[in-house]
Amino acid sequence: MQNIIQGIDKLQDLVRTIGSRKLFMVIDSSYPFLNIKDRIEEITVPKVCFSDFRPNPLYEDVCKGIDLFHKEECDAILAVGGGSSIDVAKCIKLAVLAREGREGLIPPLVSKRLDIDGSRIPLIAIPTTAGTGSESTHNAVMYYQGSKQTVTNDGVLPDYALLEPKVLATLPLYQKKCTMMDALCQGIESWWSVNSTDESKGYAKIAVELITQYWRKYIFDNDADAAANIMLAANYAGRAINISATTAAHAMSYKITSMYKLPHGHAVAVCLPEIWEYMTAHPEHCIDPRGKEYLTDIFNQISESLGTAGPKDSIVFVRQMMKEMDMENPVAVNREQELGLLTESVNPVRLKNNPVELTRDTLCNLYGIIVKRSVVLHC
Numbered sequence: 278m279q280n281i282i283q284g285i286d287k288l289q290d291l292v293r294t295i296g297s298r299k300l301f302m303v304i305d306s307s308y309p310f311l312n313i314k315d316r317i318e319e320i321t322v323p324k325v326c327f328s329d330f331r332p333n334p335l336y337e338d339v340c341k342g343i344d345l346f347h348k349e350e351c352d353a354i355l356a357v358g359g360g361s362s363i364d365v366a367k368c369i370k371l372a373v374l375a376r377e378g379r380e381g382l383i384p385p386l387v388s389k390r391l392d393i394d395g396s397r398i399p400l401i402a403i404p405t406t407a408g409t410g411s412e413s414t415h416n417a418v419m420y421y422q423g424s425k426q427t428v429t430n431d432g433v434l435p436d437y438a439l440l441e442p443k444v445l446a447t448l449p450l451y452q453k454k455c456t457m458m459d460a461l462c463q464g465i466e467s468w469w470s471v472n473s474t475d476e477s478k479g480y481a482k483i484a485v486e487l488i489t490q491y492w493r494k495y496i497f498d499n500d501a502d503a504a505a506n507i508m509l510a511a512n513y514a515g516r517a518i519n520i521s522a523t524t525a526a527h528a529m530s531y532k533i534t535s536m537y538k539l540p541h542g543h544a545v546a547v548c549l550p551e552i553w554e555y556m557t558a559h560p561e562h563c564i565d566p567r568g569k570e571y572l573t574d575i576f577n578q579i580s581e582s583l584g585t586a587g588p589k590d591s592i593v594f595v596r597q598m599m600k601e602m603d604m605e606n607p608v609a610v611n612r613e614q615e616l617g618l619l620t621e622s623v624n625p626v627r628l629k630n631n632p633v634e635l636t637r638d639t640l641c642n643l644y645g646i647i648v649k650r651s652v653v654l655h656c
Contacts, residue, residue: 279413279434281512285313285403285441292320292355295399295436299323301351303342303366305332305358307405312443317357317403325349330365336382336421339368343379353399356435359456360409360418363402367417367433370398374432382419387426395432402435405444407508408456408542410463410515412438425531434519440512442505445495452540454496454602459542460511461488461595462549466524467517469556469575470630471565477520478578484514485582496602525552525631529640532622533647536615537607546599547606550592551646556633557588565632572632608649619644 282291292300300322308314308328327345330338346354346369356366368382374393375381381391402412411417415434419426445453464484467477487510494503529552530544539547557576563569580591599605609615620641628635635643 280437281413282437282439283441285316285439285443288316288401288403288439289320291401291437291439292322292353295353295401297322297353297399299325299349299351299353301346301349301354301369302326303354303356303358303362303369304328305330305362305405307359308357310447311357311405312447313403313441317355320355324355325351327365327369330361332361334361334365334368334419336379336419336426339365339372339382339419340379342369343372346373353401355401355403356412357403357405359404359406360411363404363409363411363435364417364419364428366400366402367411367415367435368419368428370395370400371417371428371430371433374398382428383421383426387421387428390430393430393432395430395434395436399437400433400435401437401439403439403441403444404508404511406448406452406456407442407445407504407511408459410460410511410513410518412440413512413515414519416519438512440508442501442508445504445508446499446501450496454604455540455542455546456511457488457492457495457507457542458546458598458604460484460507460514461492462526462542462545463514463518463523464488464510465549465553465579466526467514467521468579469572469632470521470524471632472521472630473575474520477517480513480517480520482578482582484510484517485579487513489583492598493601522630523627525628525635528623528627528631529619529643529647532619533607536618537648539607543604544607546595546604547647548643550595551643552631552635553588553595554592555635555639555643557592559633562634563632564634575632606647606649608651610651612648612650615648616641616644619648 468481491503494500526549533544560569576588
């Protein structure tokens with residue numbers, strides 16, 4: 278059972294509670310500039326810092342962390358940063374604890390739930406963005422030989438998620454937009470996922486309603502109360518996808534990120550309204566065993582939490598959010614070639630969570646809407 282802790286002032290007591298003698302800190306490049314850095318430095322136990330990894334961490338990066346953890350004989354982990362820092366910490370923990378070691382992070386073992394006792398290495402996660410919800414999931418992402426690998430294990434769910442909204446005050450505005458949209462999309466996707474449960478839908482509802490209420494004050498006014506609520510929303514969205522997993526908007530976003538250099542949250546957000554519009558138009562292709570009437574009701578529930586009259590208005594709502602934040606769709610250069618690459622990139626396994634079937638042709642058509650045509654000016 279994970280513990281959610283509010284406020285950086287609780288960190289010192291938390292470290293005492295876990296009884297660490299030497300703390301392994303996984304931090305990213307933002308750490309020296311955090312407004313909570315001094316509070317973290319006050320921790321009295323010896324600390325070993327690891328930051329030698331990329332924003333999209335590679336297997337080789339994780340291995341350097343594994344080696345350092347072993348060399349320094351640490352006994353607990355503190356991850357401070359965005360999703361990448363927390364993901365790296367999770368991968369290190371799994372490799373240190375698993376009998377298979379670092380081999381457990383690569384195919385084919387990465388697809389299996391390796392047997393580990395997560396309590397042997399306590400993990401505290403302090404997110405410095407409000408988006409991924411990685412502090413409350415048992416998933417981590419890294420890249421192996423150029424391919425994205427999702428490491429999943431119940432034992433890497435952080436034992437403690439410490440939420441401190443002060444860190445959001447100094448985030449770059451565009452990063453705030455992207456991470457918030459990731460949280461919103463996670464909440465919506467979790468709600469309609471074929472794997473949803475009453476618990477996950479409850480978490481998703483809270484996430485969607487909090488973002489709907491506070492997003493403008495958070496983005497445009499840098500309001501402290503709004504930031505606290507958006508950070509809480511991101512955490513609830515993380516808890517939701519920890520149960521249900523994400524769906525087509527996430528599955529379709531990854532190649533958009535690599536091809537057009539759009540941050541993850543931006544890439545997911547340009548996909549979601551187009552997928553939602555297709556699903557509302559084609560309930561006959563519903564693959565959720567609970568049926569198309571159930572799915573229609575779910576779409577209406579989501580719309581109610583967004584404060585709209587129904588799915589059509591909800592789709593407009595999401596598009597309008599993007600417009601107000603100047604978050605535009607990617608633009609193609611070699612359109613046909615790019616649409617082909619995008620379509621082929623989608624992992625069909627990831628689409629199994631989506632409540633409406635999406636064929637290859639459908640994916641191609643959707644990408645054709647998402648990716649805009651370039652405008653060529655003739656002099």
